[in-house]
């Protein structure tokens with residue numbers, strides 16, 4: 001297989017990993033004739049957002065798609081009939097540098113199938129990152145996957161070369177892992193999170209004493225959860241994500257709607273252990289991202305997002321759903337509400353809440369002025385007053401739900417991809 005063919009196979013094998021994923025998009029390429037610019041590649045280059053809002057392009061590939069494991073949901077599982085290949089360390093280093101110099105990419109996202117002992121696979125990924133940094137002088141972004149079962153010493157070394165580390169937890173419970181990925185263990189994956197988290201904390205302490213000490217994975221760690229391949233409800237998933245953020249200082253949990261890999265065009269074979277669904281549960285995935293956003297930026301506890309229902313409402317975003325369940329908290333007087341109260345109002349984000357507090361110190365608020373501060377009045381109108389003035393009354397939650405229902409998942413605006 002020549003390098004171009006390897007790239008095609010190994011980029012395609014990586015595209016279902018949502019840890020940084022716009023590359024799995026099936027959108028058509030360019031204009032109708034396939035010309036022009038704005039190409040949306042089926043695999044290979046993944047566009048991601050950094051914490052400071054920059055969009056970066058990453059070369060997203062596997063080192064090898066040969067895997068000894070047989071995870072039912074994965075296109076690369078041992079029993080799948082798919083072309084197999086592997087890069088060498090030198091090939092990947094050259095490819096990354098060449099793509100970088102041609103301005104195709106700004107970084108590398110590197111994972112691998114478990115083609116041999118986990119330590120040996122991890123050593124290959126580290127060798128690529130190390131050679132890029134030390135020999136090629138590559139200063140771009142590197143995201144390395146942690147191979148489950150690799151030792152802490154290797155994880156520590158990986159963090160010295162990579163900006164971000166991630167290990168995929170994949171399924172929400174051990175029971176589901178045993179059914180769908182019997183060679184994987186929740187304990188081993190959580191152990192990897194723990195190793196990253198501990199090394200990161202130790203590194204921070206070291207750097208307080210020795211400022212020149214090397215930085216360990218400065219962009220932290222992330223993970224991916226597959227949604228819809230197993231029977232767990234949204235409440236279980238949100239509870240797990242909340243625990244991951246709390247215990248392991250996780251930067252992001254990515255939710256990946258289960259793609260039935262037996263569908264024609266997806267490759268592989270179907271597996272009787274997997275649910276028979278017509279397509280990926282994308283609305284559910286979107287609502288989970290919105291719920292995740294509430295935990296990370298709106299100070300919601302996992303238990304508040306879904307109180308006594310197992311699944312998120314598909315028709316309204318989770319913040320609106322919470323407000324409708326707690327309609328007695330509204331209307332909220334925006335002239336008096338504090339920051340935490342403002343964050344609970346549908347249509348008011350963290351930025352608009354801060355702006356409201358700033359403006360309120362100088363002058364009274366007006367409904368027109370609220371629009372200019374970024375408040376989405378289409379949503380907020382049912383939940384707010386300005387002193388004695390109001391636009392609409394929060395009388396009937398059923399009517400408000402009808403007015404705010406959407407099928408497309410809009411409502412709580414958030415960027416889906418950062419890395």
Ligand code: SF4
Pocket residue numbers: 067068069070071074075076077078112113114181
């Ligand atoms: S370990 Fe499982 S999920 Fe990872 S590449 Fe192998 S089969 Fe796929």
